[in-house]
Amino acid sequence: MSTLDKDLLAIQEMRDAVIRANIAQAAYMQYSQQQVDHIVKAVADAAFKEAERLANMAVQETGMGVPNHKKMKNEVASRDVYEDIKDLKTVGVVGFDRMKKVTEIASPFGVIAGIVPTTNPTSTAIFKTLISLKTRNGLVLSPHPYAVECTKEALEICRVAAEEAGAPEGLLHCLTLSSMEATQQLMKHPDIHLILATGGGALVKAAYSSGKPAYGVGPGNVPAYIEKSANIFKAVRQLVQSKSFDNGTICATEQSIIVDKAIAEQVLSELKKNNAYILSDEEKVKMEKLISPVPGKVNPQIVGKSAACLADSIGVTVPEDTKVLVGMETMIGKNIPFSLEKLSPIFALYTVEDSTEAKQVMIDLLNIGGRGHTCSIHTENTALAEQFSVELPVSRIVINTLSSIGAVGGTTGLAPSFTLGCGTFGGNITSDNITARHLLNIKRMAYGIKDVEVPKPKFLTKPVVENIKAQDPSLDTAVVQQIVDQVLKQITLQNK
Template identity: 90%
Template sequence: MATLDKDLLAIQEMRDAVKHANTAQAAYMQFSQQQVDNIVKAVADAAFKEADRLAKMAVQETGMGIPNHKKMKNEVASRDVYEDIKELKTVGIVGYDRIKKVAEIASPFGVIAGIVPTTNPTSTAIFKTLISLKTRNGLVLSPHPYAVKCTKEALDVCRVAAEKAGAPEGLLQCLTMSSMEATQQLMKHPDIHLILATGGGALVKAAYSSGKPAYGVGPGNVPAYIEKSANIQKSVRQLVQSKSFDNGTICATEQALIVDRVIAEQVQSELKKNGAYLLNAEEKAKMEKLISPVPGKVNPQIVGKSATCLADSVGITVPEDTKVLVGLETMIGKNIPFSLEKLSPIFALYIVENSTEAKQVMIDLLNIGGRGHSCSIHTENAALAEQFSVELPVSRIVVNTLSSIGAVGGTTGLAPSFTLGCGTFGGNITSDNITARHLLNIKRMAYGIKDVEVPKPEFEVQSVVESVVSQEPALDTTMVQQIVDQVLKQITLQNK
C-alpha cells in the first residue's frame, strides 16, 4: 500500500478541522450570553489550573524560555484575559443609544484561523481560545512546527473544559502535522473568516496576502530610554528583570538601552549589581557572530536561551548568576547584530548626549525593525514622556515599568493580550492590543429620527426646445408634435 504524502495528510486534516469547526460554530451562534460566559469561565479556570504543567511542556519541547516565567504568561493569558473580557457583551443587542435610536447588535465572524508562535506557544493558544469562545467564533489553531505538542495540549485543556460546560463538540481544533502548505491553505480556505496571526514577518505577510480579513502583528525591536531624571536603581532593576523574563521571548521585550551620558556610569554600575555582564570589545565581537551569522538575520538558535548558555556557546566566561549580556554599541543597521531584535537576554547599550539624540536613536532602531510596536521610557519628566509618545512611531509607550509584561497588560492598564497590533507604522490594520472586541461584527439597527422633504426634480422647457432646434437634419412635423406632447406632459406632472 502506498504511503500518503505528509502534506496531503496535513491538508486533509486541515480541511476536516475547518469543516467540524464550522458545523459546531453554526450551533454555537444560538447560545445565550449566559451560556457563552459559563463556557469562557470554565475554560479560563481550567487553563489557569494547568498553567505550570503547560509551561514545563513548552520549555521541554521548544528549548526556549524559563518554566516559571512561562507559567506566569499562561496565568495572564487565562486569568487576566478572563477578568478583562468577562463583562463584555457579545450576544444580541450589546448597546443602545436612546437619543439617536441606534441599537448595536453583536455577530460573530465565524471560524478563525489562529497562528501560534514558538516563543509563546501555550499562552497564545489559551488567549486565542478565550477571545474566540467569548465572541461565539470557532477556532482552528496552527502551531509552530517546533511547538505542536504543547500547543495542542493547551488547546485540549481548553476544549475539554469548554465541552464539559456545554460547548458544541468540534468548535476548537488544532492542526498536528506541522505543514507549511497546510497552514497556507488554511489561511485561504473559503470557510475561514478571519486570520489571527502571531509570528514572524513572513507569516504575517502571508496572512495579509491571503485575501482574508487578518489581524497580523509585526516584529518588535523595543528601544528603552533611561532619561537623566529617572530613578536609576529602580529603572535598571526593572530593565534587567524584563529582559531576562522568559529569556527575552516576548516581542515587547526591550532590545536596546539608550542612556543619557551624565548617568551612563551609574547605569552601568547598577547593571552589574543586577546581574548584567558588560562585554568587552573582543567578547562583543564573538557575540555578534552568534547573534547574526548571516548579515541582517538573527540566529534562531539564540532565541529564548539563557545568558550563561549564550556566553558558554562562544567561550565567554561569565558569573553563574548572569541574567543579561550587554554590548556597548554606536551603530544601527540591519548588518549591526546588536541593533536587531534578538529575542534573547542580550542588550545593546547606546550612550547619548541628550533627549534629542535619544529620540533619534530610538527612531533609527525602530526603522530597521519594530516600527509600530512598542517603546519603553524611564523618566520622572512627564512632559518628556508625553512628547516622546506623540512623536515616536509606536503603538505602545510604557513608562517606568517592564515593557515585556507591561505592553501585554501585565503591569499596566492596557488590555491583556498576546497579539499586539502595530498600526500602519508597522503595516498592520490596528494599533490595539487585540482582544475579544476585535472578533465581532457590530450590526446597527437605526430608526428614523428626522423628517426630510425631498424636493421635486426641476424641469426646464428651454433645454428641451434647444435640443429640438439643434437636431440636424430638420425634424419632421410628427416628431416635433411628439416632443411638444412630452413637454406638456412633464409640465402637467410637475404642477400636480
C-alpha cells in the first residue's frame, strides 16, 4: 500500500469517527447525571481491572518504561481520576448563588480530539476517556504512531464498558491508521470542538494553530533543589525513586539535581547508596553524544530506556541494580546535553553556593525548556519554599516528594491528571492539572437584583445654537457655541 493510499484511508477513518461521535454525543447530551455517573464508574472499574495487561502491552509495543510502573500509571488514570471527579456535577444546574440570584448550568463542549503520547499511551487514553465521559463529550483519540495497538486496546476496554453501561454507540473512537495528515485534519475538522493535546512541542503547536480551542501542554525540564536544611536521606531516596519510575517517561520527572555545596558530599554518598552510578568525566562525554547526537535535540532512542541499557549503549559496565546515571555538570544551554529534558534515568548534578545561586540555576534550566511546568524542592525551610514558589516561572512546585508522581496528583493533593498545563510561562492557556472541570461550558442565568434609574439624555447643543442664530444672525457661531458649552458644563456640574 502506498503512503498516499494509507493517508487517504486514515483521513476517511478519521472523518467517519468524527461523524459517528457527533451523532452519539447529541444523544448523550440528554443523559441524566445519574446515567453519566453510572457509565463513568463502569469504565473506571474496567480500566483498573486491565491495568496490568495494558501496561505490558505498552512496554512491549513502545520499548519504553517499566511494566509494573505503567500499571501504577493506569491505576492512577482510572481509580484516582475517578475518585477525584465522581462527585463533580456536570449535568444541568451545577451551582446557585442565592444572594446574587445567579444559576450555573453545565453544557458539554461536543466532540474532543485527544492526542496521546508514546510515553504514557494507555494511561493517557484512560484519563481522557473518563473526563470526556463525565462531561458528556464525545472523544476521538489519535495515538502516537509507535503506540497504536496499546492505545487502541485501552480505548476499546473503555468503549465496551461504556456501551454496556448504557452509553450510546459511537461515542468513543481511536484512530488506528497512523497518519500525521489525518491527525492534522482531525484537529481542524469543523465538527471537533476542542483539542486535548498531550505530546511533543510540534504537535502542541499544531493544536494551537488549528483555529480550535485547545488545551496543549509544554515540555518539562524539572529542576530539583536539595537545600541544606533538607532531610538528605529522604530527599535522595525520593529523587532516585522518582527518576527511575517508568524509566523517567513522565514529563514531570526531575531532570537535574541542584545541591548546596555544604551538603554536596553527603548527597553524592547517598546517591551511591541508592543505586545511582556517578559517571566519570570520560563516561560523561560519551553519554553526552548518546543523549544529543544533534546539538539541541534529544535522541528519541534513549527515552524510557533503563540505566543499565543506556550505560551499555556507550560501552560502560554498571552494576545490574543501577537505577539512575548521574553526570556532574556546570553549564546550561541548548547545546549542553545534560541540561536538557532527557525523559530517561539520567541526571545532571549542579553544585551551588547557596539558595540564591540555586534559584538562578533553576531559572536558567527552565528557560532552555520547561518554563511553566514543574519544579521540585527538598527543604525544611518553609519560608524558602514559599519564596521559590512565588518567584519561579512554573505552575507546580512540589515539596519533599517525588515530582514524577506528585505533579500528576499521586503523592500530593493536586488534581490527578495526565495533561499538565504550563500557563503563559510555557505558552499554554492554563496552569492547571487538566481534568473534567476543564471540559465544560458553564452557562449563567442571572436575575435582576438592582433597580437603576436611567438618566434623561442631555439635549444636543446644535439646536440651541441654531435657535440663537435665528434670533440674531449677526452673532458669530463659534462665540455662541462657546457660551452654550460653558452653560451646559455648569449645569452638568450642578447635577452631579
